[in-house]
Amino acid sequence: MTDAVGERRPAGELEASVLAALCAADQPQSAADVRAAIPQELARTTVATLLARLHEKGAVGRSPGRRGFLYFALEDSHGLTAQRMHRELDQDDDRSTVLARFVEGLSAADEAELKRLLEGGGR
The missing domain is CATH 1.10.1220 (Arc Repressor Mutant)
Structure with missing residues (x-):
């Protein structure tokens, strides 16, 4: 997380955290699961947006879950x-x-x- 108010995170830091959480998981994860596994304090919707962007980039796959999608790493x-x-x-x-x-x-x-x-x- 950043220290100063309004300071931006380095490019890719959040995506790297999300990917690391998915790579460490032994099964597909929901946005809420990923949110709980990363060190940054983010809203679930922010994590869901990051996951959707990673899916668009071809870095993660997804499958329908009970409430929303479950995501899994395709790339580290x-x-x-x-x-x-x-x-x-x-x-x-x-x-x-x-x-x-x-x-x-x-x-x-x-x-x-x-x-x-x-x-x-x-x-």
Whole structure:
């Protein structure tokens, strides 16, 4: 949670908390279940909105429950980050330039890791 009144949370902090709660659960969760499992004090409707947005992004699945939907993780936080990276890349017509600029900004360690992964090194 934030300390100062009116201070905004870092982008993705709430989504990451919601995803972590869903990943830790052994069964699909309602918005109320997720609300109880995350450290932030949020209204159930806020959690329901976050879950709906994560569903639209393809990060969570849902099925009908007794009162509303039950949600389950399809992606972990790393998968969601990768999806955002793909969406950003898809928004530009010159993929080669975007990729080149991305690689130019990598640290030497990240560049070596990317090279290892591209050569089939896996995780």
